Amino acid sequence: MKQNDLISSWSVIVGNDAVLAGDAAAPYCTDWRGRYSGNALAVVFPSKAQQVSEVMKLCAANQVFIVPQGGNTSLCGGSVPLPQGKQIVLNLSRMNRIRAFDPINYSMTAEAGCKLADVREAAEKNNSFFPLGLTVTQKYCEIGGNLSTNAGGINVLRYGNARDLVLGLEVVLPDGRIWNGLRSLRKDNSGYDLKHLFIGAEGTLGIITAAVLKLYPRPQAEATACVAMRDPAAAVALLSHLRATCGDKISAFEIISRSCLDLVFKHIPDTREPFAAKYDWIVITQLADVLPVPLDATLRDALKSFGKGVIGFEITPDKDHSERWWKLRKNISEAQKLEGISIKHDLSVPVSRVAEFIVCADAALHNVFPGIRIVAFGHMGDGNIHYNISMLDTKQNQAFMAQQEAAVNKLVYAVVRDLNGSISAEHGLGQLKRDTIRDYKDPLELELMRNIKQILDPHGLMNPGKVL
């Protein structure tokens, strides 16, 4: 079929107003960070799984590649087309209904195009809680994309990653067949668990069109502390101490380096030092409980009994008050953007080795690249550090980025490898790390992945150029 005929056929399936081509398609062909741009025959917006199925069948018959897209907030170029190739963007945003809500089963069936913030709000309205929390993007990203990338965020140490919050899936396979795995069971051992294959596969095995999500009772009490720390090693020890004394009441444990704070103060209005003095590292940690019990005393006792690594701290049970501190954490990415480009990493190591990672990677980089700025922050409670590198001087930085990205990555990834870590903790591989992963993953594991891709998507139509 010719391009125009294909577009007409897709329009018949989804409606004329639900197919964009040419200039109108362009915004959907560039990624969130503006690093990847591609081209698509069309952007197609189905509103039902059945439409997804028909579009996919037409693509399969005409060897058109399919790029699934939700809110297009991937940080790895995972949801935009390649510059070349006969491909469409299949955008799920119109599939945005909450299909069912079961308050007794603590579950909700949401379509892929529901925005994460809307899912969270729907849960809250029904006196329950959907714990996936992404500080920056949750107003834009969609649950289908969250599941396809197995999103993480700030509450993982308490509630797990996106995959841990799923009971069932509806998936349209590359050949257009619909797998209805929308079960809402807490226990089901009746064969291989297929849903975990599609979760985190970044749209390379099929398209998640709906999911049964696990809900939780709503926390009713909260206490947040901002803690000035001597160094990351003290922060690791503090986390361990808090787990021993406060257990799984810890719902967040984030670390922020001085370089992050300075960037935030420089670029983001109404932000200021959390303490009278300046400290090299701060930690924001939160306790939560489903009962309306006072947690600030618990947190205070735990911090006081910790010892030397804590230089100072402040505690509040009040959301507005703690928001001052969270504002610092939530604006790190934005502040970095305003400062200029940087080499970004999303790494994980065992929680016990986070400090070792920071010390070793810092030393290796400063040794080879004197004068660099390292911006380290993130989900220490999950061993997940965002670790970004740039030159202070803008001009120097441009050249540094262009010439040294590969060398910087090599140094950082070597430390990750030594510590049995992962070069992609929560953002996925997308286009960004598709080639690199081949050097860091067990060849046997890559072989198994390719075999699985081969049986589910034998013609290689799904999200070309991503992951594998």
Next chain:
Amino acid sequence: MKQNDLISSWSVIVGNDAVLAGDAAAPYCTDWRGRYSGNALAVVFPSKAQQVSEVMKLCAANQVFIVPQGGNTSLCGGSVPLPQGKQIVLNLSRMNRIRAFDPINYSMTAEAGCKLADVREAAEKNNSFFPLGLTVTQKYCEIGGNLSTNAGGINVLRYGNARDLVLGLEVVLPDGRIWNGLRSLRKDNSGYDLKHLFIGAEGTLGIITAAVLKLYPRPQAEATACVAMRDPAAAVALLSHLRATCGDKISAFEIISRSCLDLVFKHIPDTREPFAAKYDWIVITQLADVLPVPLDATLRDALKSFGKGVIGFEITPDKDHSERWWKLRKNISEAQKLEGISIKHDLSVPVSRVAEFIVCADAALHNVFPGIRIVAFGHMGDGNIHYNISMLDTKQNQAFMAQQEAAVNKLVYAVVRDLNGSISAEHGLGQLKRDTIRDYKDPLELELMRNIKQILDPHGLMNPGKVL
């Protein structure tokens, strides 16, 4: 190779004392319930993954089928050989070391042959908690088997199933290659999640030889209630009420019918009615907290504020006291065994539909088979009901079992299907439900499962006659 040569070769790999054949092999060829017996060329006991690998390579070269076995406590004939076929039992019991313990990362690396009770004890000794709890079998079953069957148990509503407690796996593939996926990361989005394929596959895709397990802070406070309930519908409502008022502090919620209690009183010494009067249904529920806070008042307030469905209750913060009630729950299976055989089911439906399931299945069965006894109990908090049927009269029962098992299953499974449930909640398929599942699972899902089996085990050597 001839049988004797094979046995010699296996002996060279694992040692002479680690290969059993003939009569010595027989105990490993009959299942826990005594329902399935088979034959094996030998039972081989490797002590290292490398030995597993070499044994598997030899099997692959000689087209010998492999039946992986842990504690051999499968309730579905999942871990014993078939009556015919050239097969070995590969028993993992000698691989029983805890390889590593990381208290800060809250993780432990255990070999497949570690007994579940030993894993729990090792965690406890290190001031942490491994939450998988199987009331009857944990002294006998092994963690490799627990993961291969994605075991459930009584704490699932708080901590998830076995698969939720795993960070990484070591697996020997059917061709003998070892996949080292022993990562201990809380976040790792660097490709398809292969571990979830092997977990719950009942040894049909490869052999789990070791796992990195997630640990939790140890609960320090507990309160248990025994509650007399009007009916299962009231119990469902109570669970919902408790989740709203006590949230995820609920660590167990078990329902027990009168018929279970009567059997326990009849067969198990030192057991008695929990209340002065006899009631049709009782619930045992438990709250736990990581802080040493009194929970009995919380539980009392929650039960008092519930209303009519609760006929009476008693609460204790004391472990010994609550053990009296748990003894009733834990001995149901044993009491049934002593009473005689029965048709057993391990079913799940959404938590919100448990009462509907019991009412509908009871009605359908009593209608067709007057005079039957229905023994219903289980993990209501997970929508998982054990639902067993027999005739009161022993002689009648023998005939009933022989002639009516298929008819009984059909009636029960029809109700499960209507409620979007699963005919195997936590025990797996094994041999028991291998054929039946074909009638109850989406053909597309079965096709995907077969395709996955085909790429991982192309010669069909792993655990023949189970699952698929």
